[in-house]
Amino acid sequence: MDAPRKSKPCLSGVGLTKVFGLGRRTTVAVDHVDFEFREGEVISIVGESGSGKTTLAKMLLGLINPTEGEVYFQGQKRDISSHRKRQEYWKNIQAIFQDPFSAYNIFNKIDTVLLDCIHMRGGRGLPRAKKIELMTEACGFVNLKFEEMTNKYPFELSGGQMQRLMIARIFLLKPKILLADEPTSMIDACSRATILDYLMKLRDEVGMTLIFITHDIGLAYYVSDTVYIMEHGRFVESGTADRVILHPQEPYTKRLISDVPKIYEEWDLSTV
Amino acid sequence: MGKVVLDVKGLTTKYITRFREDVYAVDHVSLQVEEGKSLGIAGESGCGKSTLALSLMGYYFPPLHYMSGEIVIDGRNITGMKPDDVRKSILGTEIAYIPQAAMNALNPTRRIINFIEDVVLAHDPTENKKFIYDLARASFETLGLPADVLHKYPVELSGGMKQRTVIAVSVILRPKVLIADEPSSALDVTSQKMVIKMLKNLMETGFIKSMIFITHELPLLYNVTDDIMVMYAGQIVEQATARQAVFDPLHPYSKGLMGSIIVPESGLRDVKLTAIPGAPPNLKKPPMGCRFAERCKYVRAECRVMAIPLYEVGGGRAYRCILSEETLREAYGRAA
Numbered sequence: 001m002d003a004p005r006k007s008k009p010c011l012s013g014v015g016l017t018k019v020f021g022l023g024r025r026t027t028v029a030v031d032h033v034d035f036e037f038r039e040g041e042v043i044s045i046v047g048e049s050g051s052g053k054t055t056l057a058k059m060l061l062g063l064i065n066p067t068e069g070e071v072y073f074q075g076q077k078r079d080i081s082s083h084r085k086r087q088e089y090w091k092n093i094q095a096i097f098q099d100p101f102s103a104y105n106i107f108n109k110i111d112t113v114l115l116d117c118i119h120m121r122g123g124r125g126l127p128r129a130k131k132i133e134l135m136t137e138a139c140g141f142v143n144l145k146f147e148e149m150t151n152k153y154p155f156e157l158s159g160g161q162m163q164r165l166m167i168a169r170i171f172l173l174k175p176k177i178l179l180a181d182e183p184t185s186m187i188d189a190c191s192r193a194t195i196l197d198y199l200m201k202l203r204d205e206v207g208m209t210l211i212f213i214t215h216d217i218g219l220a221y222y223v224s225d226t227v228y229i230m231e232h233g234r235f236v237e238s239g240t241a242d243r244v245i246l247h248p249q250e251p252y253t254k255r256l257i258s259d260v261p262k263i264y265e266e267w268d269l270s271t272v
Numbered sequence: 273m274g275k276v277v278l279d280v281k282g283l284t285t286k287y288i289t290r291f292r293e294d295v296y297a298v299d300h301v302s303l304q305v306e307e308g309k310s311l312g313i314a315g316e317s318g319c320g321k322s323t324l325a326l327s328l329m330g331y332y333f334p335p336l337h338y339m340s341g342e343i344v345i346d347g348r349n350i351t352g353m354k355p356d357d358v359r360k361s362i363l364g365t366e367i368a369y370i371p372q373a374a375m376n377a378l379n380p381t382r383r384i385i386n387f388i389e390d391v392v393l394a395h396d397p398t399e400n401k402k403f404i405y406d407l408a409r410a411s412f413e414t415l416g417l418p419a420d421v422l423h424k425y426p427v428e429l430s431g432g433m434k435q436r437t438v439i440a441v442s443v444i445l446r447p448k449v450l451i452a453d454e455p456s457s458a459l460d461v462t463s464q465k466m467v468i469k470m471l472k473n474l475m476e477t478g479f480i481k482s483m484i485f486i487t488h489e490l491p492l493l494y495n496v497t498d499d500i501m502v503m504y505a506g507q508i509v510e511q512a513t514a515r516q517a518v519f520d521p522l523h524p525y526s527k528g529l530m531g532s533i534i535v536p537e538s539g540l541r542d543v544k545l546t547a548i549p550g551a552p553p554n555l556k557k558p559p560m561g562c563r564f565a566e567r568c569k570y571v572r573a574e575c576r577v578m579a580i581p582l583y584e585v586g587g588g589r590a591y592r593c594i595l596s597e598e599t600l601r602e603a604y605g606r607a608a
Contacts, residue, residue, distance in 0.1 A: 189490065189532050190529060191316075191547070192534075221541060246536075255462070261491040263494055265537060
């Protein structure tokens with residue numbers, strides 16, 4: 001149905017499942033999902049609240065262990081059994097979360113936040129001047145001034161500045177995969193365009209795979225190559241953005257898309 | 273022209289910070305809402321949308337202070353009333369307000385019906401419980417909410433249901449004007465649609481006469497309201513019908529806002545999103561001239577020195593820019 005994709009697989013999952021709870025009172029959050037994300041793609045995982053999007057994201061990041069199934073990273077079975085291996089894995093996959101206010105250690109200055117990123121990429125031995133140069137470059141990328149950021153604590157910044165600083169971190173880390181979990185749902189529509197702009201620019205610069213986890217169907221349509229629609233822990237539909245969003249096949253996708261307010265088409269309120 | 277339900281003239285309110293600095297968050301705002309109409313207020317975070325909503329109720333408590341202007345609801349002037357009198361005789365009966373996190377307004381330890389009793393008794397302590405129950409039941413049924421919600425605790429309801437319950441409770445005394453401040457931004461698309469449908473239903477079934485809807489989601493505003501008012505740095509920068517505001521914005525700021533609209537419709541994927549560079553001005557020291565001058569693409573020398581009035585174009589349309597309609601439309605590359 002969709003045109004064959006050329007690039008190598010980057011992250012894939014086979015029968016990935018997460019069950020919460022014990023005994024008879026269990027909840028299946030993610031139910032045997034299979035996927036294959038290719039290198040350099042922009043992927044969106046769209047679903048309503050409670051569909052298991054964030055649980056899936058946490059499994060991809062290795063923050064929680066899957067109940068069943070395997071994650072393959074660059075064709076190899078992912079191994080995060082020890083702390084050292086986990087650290088190695090996190091050099092390749094990084095995340096931006098919904099709430100920038102709780103994403104920082106409140107006791108660390110912004111310099112420390114950025115220096116940690118440089119150290120993680122093996123830059124511990126670099127001279128001080130070189131480190132400052134790198135930090136200035138990263139801040140400049142997201143239109144922040146390093147001179148204004150240095151010696152400050154995260155709470156002294158606004159929400160938009162914090163989210164941009166998150167992107168500056170990713171710029172320093174240059175991971176292979178960036179997972180953005182609702183990166184724009186806490187900020188207003190106008191700043192949303194700015195954040196998306198930086199993320200796409202970063203992707204072009206670093207050449208990474210970008211995974212958006214979102215309930216904003218408009219956003220998924222604008223940014224992504226491939227869209228996965230998630231309902232009750234299962235992928236119900238997937239394909240190119242144009243195919244899934246403009247010509248949905250599944251009733252669930254059709255309903256979800258009809259619920260988004262439109263501008264050029266009539267928005268039918270009678271369907272709820 | 274219909275009967276004017278809410279008439280606001282030159283309303284100015286300020287915050288006094290703890291360093292005794294004045295921040296004029298609402299600056300000479302005038303607006304009129306007719307019976308059966310809804311008005312949308314759009315703008316970035318921090319441009320004064322929510323402060324305007326609070327100011328419209330006439331219920332001021334520090335750090336928000338009333339400065340000047342007049343608020344008339346259905347012929348009744350409420351300016352200068354004591355906060356206590358406002359709470360007892362205005363809120364809920366003349367004007368009602370739904371805040372963004374409305375669902376947190378419910379008391380987790382009490383059933384919904386007890387909450388409704390509190391609301392009604394605060395306005396008329398002589399009402400009996402049977403009457404309140406019948407009123408609540410009738411209201412819930414008209415609004416399409418199941419009546420058994422009345423006997424439930426807030427924790428038993430989903431987020432969307434809680435939000436709709438709060439809306440139903442806030443209109444139980446049939447207020448004339450309802451102010452909804454981002455009522456759906458914490459909800460997913462399906463619950464959002466239910467909330468919107470309910471709000472539209474309120475006007476049709478006569479629960480409220482008119483509505484003010486505040487949000488930064490422009491596609492939503494376009495679908496819900498008749499008119500749109502764009503605010504920037506405490507001032508109105510554009511007033512127009514919803515259609516004009518989205519497809520033919522005049523003020524450069526409104527134009528910028530419309531450039532950030534994302535909707536999943538065919539052919540829009542390749543349209544470049546445009547963000548407005550920079551940040552809104554600090555209102556402790558507002559700029560002397562146009563407040564948008566720093567971020568405006570079409571800025572001229574006189575913009576920075578001259579305070580710009582709101583130009584009326586006719587047909588209820590107004591904008592705050594020194595450039596003429598034709599110049600602006602030409603700059604946006606659009607035929608008049």
